[in-house]
Amino acid sequence: MGELIVWAYDWVPEGPRGFVRDLRLRWACEEAGLDYDVRTIPFDGRETNHLARQPFGQIPFLNDGDLEIFESGAGLLHLARKSERLMPRDPAGEAETLQWTIAALNSVEMVTVPWWFLRMGGDTDNKLNGWVGQRLGHLERVLGEREWLAAGRFTVADLLMADVLRVPDVRAYGDRPATEAYVARITDRPAFRKAQSDQIRLFEAADGKRTEAN
Amino acid sequence: MGELIVWAYDWVPEGPRGFVRDLRLRWACEEAGLDYDVRTIPFDGRETNHLARQPFGQIPFLNDGDLEIFESGAGLLHLARKSERLMPRDPAGEAETLQWTIAALNSVEMVTVPWWFLRMGGDTDNKLNGWVGQRLGHLERVLGEREWLAAGRFTVADLLMADVLRVPDVRAYGDRPATEAYVARITDRPAFRKAQSDQIRLFEAADGKRTEAN
Numbered sequence: 001m002g003e004l005i006v007w008a009y010d011w012v013p014e015g016p017r018g019f020v021r022d023l024r025l026r027w028a029c030e031e032a033g034l035d036y037d038v039r040t041i042p043f044d045g046r047e048t049n050h051l052a053r054q055p056f057g058q059i060p061f062l063n064d065g066d067l068e069i070f071e072s073g074a075g076l077l078h079l080a081r082k083s084e085r086l087m088p089r090d091p092a093g094e095a096e097t098l099q100w101t102i103a104a105l106n107s108v109e110m111v112t113v114p115w116w117f118l119r120m121g122g123d124t125d126n127k128l129n130g131w132v133g134q135r136l137g138h139l140e141r142v143l144g145e146r147e148w149l150a151a152g153r154f155t156v157a158d159l160l161m162a163d164v165l166r167v168p169d170v171r172a173y174g175d176r177p178a179t180e181a182y183v184a185r186i187t188d189r190p191a192f193r194k195a196q197s198d199q200i201r202l203f204e205a206a207d208g209k210r211t212e213a214n
Numbered sequence: 215m216g217e218l219i220v221w222a223y224d225w226v227p228e229g230p231r232g233f234v235r236d237l238r239l240r241w242a243c244e245e246a247g248l249d250y251d252v253r254t255i256p257f258d259g260r261e262t263n264h265l266a267r268q269p270f271g272q273i274p275f276l277n278d279g280d281l282e283i284f285e286s287g288a289g290l291l292h293l294a295r296k297s298e299r300l301m302p303r304d305p306a307g308e309a310e311t312l313q314w315t316i317a318a319l320n321s322v323e324m325v326t327v328p329w330w331f332l333r334m335g336g337d338t339d340n341k342l343n344g345w346v347g348q349r350l351g352h353l354e355r356v357l358g359e360r361e362w363l364a365a366g367r368f369t370v371a372d373l374l375m376a377d378v379l380r381v382p383d384v385r386a387y388g389d390r391p392a393t394e395a396y397v398a399r400i401t402d403r404p405a406f407r408k409a410q411s412d413q414i415r416l417f418e419a420a421d422g423k424r425t426e427a428n
Contacts, residue, residue, distance in 0.1 A: 067306060110324045117345065
C-alpha cells in the first residue's frame with residue numbers, strides 16, 4: 001500500500017459517475033506521478049457513516065501517511081506541495097496558483113454549484129443565473145488572453161477550474177468559446193482521462209456486487 | 215510604506231461596513247503582528263476599474279513586496295505562511311488548518327453566501343434553506359466538542375470560519391448555542407475589533423469627502 005490513499009464512495013448512481021470529487025485527487029496524483037491507492041466507504045449511510053473523518057458527510061478525503069485531510073481543495077493544495085508539476089516553487093508562481101485555486105472554489109464554484117442545485121430542484125431559470133453569467137463572463141475574458149490560469153503553465157489551478165467548468169450545465173451556459181476550448185484541452189490530458197475512467201470502472205464493478213447482494 | 219498592502223474600496227454604503235472582506239486580511243495582519251498599509255480603489259466604477267488586478271472586479275487583494283494576490287482566502291493562506299500565529303508549522307497542524315480554511319470557503323460559504331444573496335433579493339424562504347441548515351448543523355456538532363477548529367488553538371481557519379458565520383442572517387439561523395459562543399468569543403478578540411473599527415472609520419472618513427464633492 002502506498003503512503004497516499006484517496007477515499008471515495010464504494011458506489012454512486014450513474015448520473016454523477018465521472019464527476020464525483022475523488023476524481024480531483026486521483027487526477028492530481030496522476031499528473032504528479034505520485035503513487036496512490038483508492039479505498040472506499042459505503043455510499044449507503046454516507047450522511048452519518050464517516051462524520052468522524054469528514055464532518056460534513058462528504059468525500060473525498062486523503063491520507064498521506066499519518067495525516068488525514070478532508071475538502072478536495074485542501075487535498076489538492078496538499079498534493080501540490082509534494083510536486084512541482086502541480087505548483088511552481090517560485091513565490092510568484094506559487095501565489096498565482098494559490099489565488100486561482102481559491103478563485104475556482106470561492107468565486108466560481110460558490111456560484112455555479114448552488115445554481116446547479118436549484119436547477120436540479122426544478123428551478124432551471126433561477127435567480128442565480130445573472131451572477132453565474134457575470135462570473136463565467138469574467139473567466140471567458142481571462143481565458144481568451146492566456147492558455148493557463150497561472151504561471152504560464154499547467155498547474156493545480158487549471159485542474160480545479162476545469163473540473164468546476166466541465167459540469168454539463170455550466171459548460172452549456174452561453175457561448176464562451178475560449179472557456180470551451182480550455183475545458184476541452186484540459187480534460188483531454190491523459191491524467192484526467194485515466195482518473196475519470198478509473199472512477200467510472202470502480203462504480204461499474206460495484207454494480208455487479210450490488211446486484212448479487214439483492 | 216510597509217511591504218504588505220491590503221487593497222480595499224475607498225467607500226461603501228452603511229450596510230456592508232464592518233463586513234467587507236478586506237477586514238479578513240486586516241484582521242490576519244493584526245493577529246500576526248505584521249506591519250501593513252491599507253490602500254484604496256474607487257468604489258464607483260468597481261465593476262471595471264480594477265479588472266487587471268482582480269479579474270472578477272472584487273476586493274480585497276494583497277501586495278507583498280512584488281507579489282500581488284487576489285481572493286481573500288488566498289491572501290489569508292499567504293499570510294499564514296508568514297506567521298506561526300496564524301498556522302502551526304507541524305505537518306498535522308498545518309493540514310488541519312488548511313482543511314478547515316477550505317471548508318469555510320467551499321463547504322460553508324458556498325452555501326451561505328448564495329442563500330443570503332437570494333434572501334437579499336426577497337426570497338427569504340428560499341430553496342437553499344435546508345442545505346444551509348445541514349451545513350450549520352454539522353458545524354454546531356463540531357463546535358460543541360472543541361474550542362478551536364484546528365490544532366487545539368486559534369488559527370486562520372477560525373478567523374475565516376468566524377467571519378463566514380458572523381453574517382447577521384447566518385448568525386440568526388436557528389438555535390445553535392455552540393456556534394454562537396464560538397462566534398462571540400472569536401469576534402471579541404482585540405485583533406478583530408481593531409480591524410473592524412479601522413475599516414468602519416475609513417468609510418466614515420470617506421463620507422465627509424463625498425459630501426464635499428457633491
